[in-house]
Amino acid sequence: MSSNPSVTVFEGHRSFRLRLILSTLSGKSIKIIKIRSNDLNPGLKDYEVSFLRLIESVTNGSHIEISYTGTTIIYRPGIIIGGELTHNCPNSKPVGYFIEPMLMLAPFSKKKFSIIFKGLTNLTGETGVDAIKWGLLPIMEKFGVRECLIHTIKRGSPPLGGGEVHLVCNSLIPSPLTIHAIDIPKYSAIRGVAYCTRVSPSIVNRMIDSARSVLRNTGCEVNITADVWRGENSGKSPGFGITLVAESKRGWRIIAENVGEAQSLPEDLGELTAYQLIEEITKSGAIGRYQIIMALVFMIIGKEDIGRIKIHKSEIDEKLIYALRDIKQLMGTEAYFKDDADEIDGDDEFMTLSIRGTGFTNVSKKVA
Structure with missing residues (x-):
């Protein structure tokens, strides 16, 4: 059956999630071959298998075949049905890895999406929960998806996680609106959140002060919130991080975020993130780098x-x-x-x- 000409063949693990999302939306079967075939540890990683399980949960009639070595998969998409479920994410990727593609499927579902993701809420080099909440949801609004919310129930810092995030999408639309974003936005305000789990609350203030000292020169109104998590809701590991967002009056947003590593200073993290936000603004058009793929899919x-x-x-x-x-x-x-x-x-x-x-x-x- 895999030799069927209607199956689109891709090679390698690059854009793994995007290929599955496009396949689900278009209703076309895909086959991905040579997934890390030359690696010492070939085939699918645990987070990719977890993502396949998630896709299977939110669709009806999907058929997934994985080869013995895990280097080849065949995916025949079903109908997006959504519904209520809980998904346990492996600690190799944060919950944002799973939420991001779900946002592209949720508006076109049969039933409303209500998924609780359990795992890491932020991880270095990956899209965090705050970046999705403040950066991707406003982009969805531009395409007509207005009732989509993300609630952080528990924060989970690396390496052990223990976070919980609830994604709710009540907006079911027949198709996205056509977008014409051809003006460069002027950013009037900078907002943000500095959070910490299982560490001294003074760390949050140190991050906020160092970020503010850099952003003061921009002339924008700066408002960074302190988000201190204690007790059961603070996950299983100590950690801290900061997410900054530049906001225009028309609702366009640019994001920069960082997570504290072992032996890193909160002051350095706040300062670095502030400079990254300024750089991101100067090197962005109407939308930021991390928003482009979602915008393309909706377009x-x-x-x-x-x-x-x-x-x-x-x-x-x-x-x-x-x-x-x-x-x-x-x-x-x-x-x-x-x-x-x-x-x-x-x-x-x-x-x-x-x-x-x-x-x-x-x-x-x-x-x-």
Whole structure:
């Protein structure tokens, strides 16, 4: 059956989640081969197997075949049904790894999504819960998904985790709105949260003070909240971190976040994150680097109309190129980049990315 020409074949573990999400939304079967075939430990990692289980839980009729070595999988998607469930995430990835792709499926489900994720809430180099709450949910609002909430019930710092996060999506829409984000936002306020679990609350204040001293020069209103977790709700490990968000009056947001490592100073972490936020603002168009993939997915499955977003040239990285290749292979849609330097008074640092929607309709939704 795997030789069926209707199965789209991909190679390697790159964009693993995106491929499965696109397959589920388009209803097309995929086969992924050579997953870490040259590694000493070949095949799927524990978090990828956990993600497959999650996909299986929120869909009905999905069929997953994994080869004996774990280097090949075949996925035949079913209908997105959502519902209420609890998912235990392995401590190798934070809950954000699982929540992010669920946000792309939740609005097109048969029933409302209500999932409790258990595990790490933040991890270095990965999207944390606060970044999703403040960075991705506002982007979803732009596409017409307004009733989506994330509640942090327990914070779980690495390495042992013990956190709990509740994702609720009450907004079921037939298809996303077409977006035209071609103006560079002007950021008027900087907000943030500095949190700690099972350590002295003074650490939070030290992070806030050092971040404020850097951001004071921006001229923006700065408001960073202290979030101290104690007792049962503070997870199983001590830890601290900070998430900063620049906000425009029209609701566009740029995020920078960091998690404290062993022997790292809270002052250094606050200062580093503040500088990263400033750099991210200067190197972002209408949306930030970590928001682009979600925006692309919603643009592709939108109405048969052309959506446009302005991006900074530095945002066109390897991850984006590979994502666009996967999109072309599964959805048959190509993105068009237009250099703004060609226009009168155009800025040579920015490009406009245009992509045509495929006219997706939510087949999972009950017909009224």
